[in-house]
Amino acid sequence: METRRIGIIMHGVTGRMGMNQHLIRSVLAIREQGGIALKDGSMLVPDPIIVGRNANKIEALAKKHNVERWTTDLDAALANPDDTIFFDAASTQLRPTLLRKAIEAGKHVYSEKPVSEGLAEAIDIARFAKQSGVKNGIVHDKLDLPGLRKLKRLRDSGFFGKILSVRGEFGYWVFEGDWMPAQRPSWNYRAADGGGIVSDMLCHWRYVLDNVVAPVKAVSCHAVTHITDRWDEAGEHYTADADDAAYATFELEGGIVAHINSSWAVRVRRDDLVTFQIDGTHGSAVAGLHTCFSQQRVNTPKPVWNPDEPQAMNFYEDWEEVPDNMIFDNGFKVQWEQFLRHVVEDGPWNYTLEEGAKGVQLAELGYQSSKERRWLDVPKLEI
Structure with missing residues (x-):
């Protein structure tokens, strides 16, 4: 050959x-x-x-x-x-x-x-x-991760009905570097070196939301530096001044509301380091990096709020895993x-530098929104 x-x-x-x-x-x-x-x-x-x-x-x-x-x-x-x-x-x-x-x-x-x-x-x-x-x-x-491909497959099939909302959780605890070495480079936490979780992650959330759910129309973001004392690769103390957490809400086309928490100062108690849940009138689904679980309207349990007794329902049991149905490569x-x-x-x-600029646009608007404490529209780029 x-x-x-x-x-x-x-x-x-x-x-x-x-x-x-x-x-x-x-x-x-x-x-x-x-x-x-x-x-x-x-x-x-x-x-x-x-x-x-x-x-x-x-x-x-x-x-x-x-x-x-x-x-x-x-x-x-x-x-x-x-x-x-x-x-x-x-x-x-x-x-x-x-x-x-x-x-x-x-x-x-x-x-x-x-x-x-x-x-x-x-x-x-x-x-x-x-x-x-x-x-x-x-x-x-991230668009070619098995979990997100399954999530998009559900959307394209009409599984969700009318999509109502999206909830994303991303992050893990990044050690400060004193008694336990940090698992991310120190420049991530210095603003002068280009660090910051908003600039790092909102460019991802732009293409994930645009392609898996619906285009982003507006953003409200709160960026925070939770941990200011960190130690670099040489064991030297430095003051972290870049944001290590971002709490962002997005308005998508069709009236869909998306909220994504991004944090390097959170301990994980969920299925994966990143999870996305889409809720719709006909069904819901939760995806991590590789797996995706769904729940149809007809299989949705009917819990009743009762704070006087321990919860007897195991809500994880009411979800069904979406099969691979194909081989997923890296x-x-x-x-x-x-x-x-x-x-x-x-x-x-489809993923040109113009699409890359859209990610930078959302990150920049996220910082502006956090500084000004207000919602900002995401205008169409002219390139």
Whole structure:
């Protein structure tokens, strides 16, 4: 079978997310399976080059995972015409500059989110990519999680009837770093370094709500810094000034109300680190990362409020698990395959940098709403 090579410049993949989800479980996994089957019968095989500042770190990463090419010279990598895609998973603060440089070099660009720290910059880079005619994309990985795909399947089938509301819970306890090492990098909690859960998570909730439920029309958000004393990777104390929790309510098209709590200062007592519940006139469903449970109108129990006696009903027993009915691949890998097909044979692709700008827009409005303590409409972007 004929194979076709596609060169991918991968920047910022020494971090946890970039390394595990993008390099190992997506690009290298595609390579190990023999590539992607194209319409002409050939197999498209990615050939990555790892780019970073720390030569020792990227060389060790390349050797460990049998990646033949690595470099600390980004300009030289961008100058190589044999590599057609640039991917970035490094600092949000540097991302717009790096994407612009890659686009100017004629590369198609694929990027982690958020695409930038501010909306004006996000619109600018999305517009530049569009005007330059390069294929471009932003990661929307949660849409391909099994739990959310099942939730969308229920919506598309009409299971819910009229959707009334959405409730989301995201987060876990991130240790402060003194007696127990923190499981997130310290920059997440410093505003000057681009930290903050609003900027990190509201861009996710934008595409989840837009695609799984209904488009977002307005937002009311309260951002909080619950824990101010933290310790960094070197064990040094610092004062955290970025928001570590956000309590956001959204108005969606059709009069749907959605509320999502996001927190790195919460202890988990639910099915997963993130759960979404949709309630409708004909049924309800709750999804985590992988599982989804539903309850139809005819199977809904009839509890009666009685504070004088212990609750005798086990409400978990009245929900039925939605079956897989198919094999679900890694969500990041699924979108990599979609983007590669989009680049090579113009396959369908909806998750452009313009969609990334919508996420930045919602995060920016979330911060403004929290500061001004009021609801804000989400205007349509013109790019």
